[in-house]
Amino acid sequence: MVNRILVGAHYGLKDWVIQRATAIIMAIYTVILLVVVLAVAPDSHASWRGIFCQRVHEICQLPVLRVSLFYHVWIGIRDIWMDYIKPDGLRLLLMIATAAALVGYAGWAVQILWRI
Template structure:
């Protein structure tokens, strides 16, 4: 088994399960949001604010963003491992993508929780 800093001691089975679980969460969130836009005739600020003022929606949104983080992290690692052979370049790209993902998560947390 190949291990490095990017895998954090995980196995391929662990990655497989995380990818499938995050895909399910993202599918459910997408279906919910499509349903919201289909059944809501006009989306105003008040309606949008009301939707995201609900604690369940805030938790669901954070869960979806964490699912995006896991999904993208594993996907980026797999793609870079397959296609970028230069170790220094791969490490730099992984760092930049990971930093970007964490900035996205922080932005969503600040937006959803209104801190």
């Protein structure tokens, strides 16, 4: 029989590091987007659409950004469920609902980006 250590100094460290890394990726993207918007200074719907038609296909279509966003959210919400919801069945149900919602949001985001 193998003894598994469920608690300790390194338990959850990987997820903590990944969540911080995804936050950095999203922060860099946000700064780039703000710089582009400030440089272009859009004043009409057409100019806003022009920014995003060009930039969405260049920047937003990068899988790294989408994966970063959804993995960051998954780790955060999962940790909330694990910390505050004690009944195992309810916690599992909430995790399944969260995963289903994130998959739905990902599909919705792809649909929105393809329409631009």
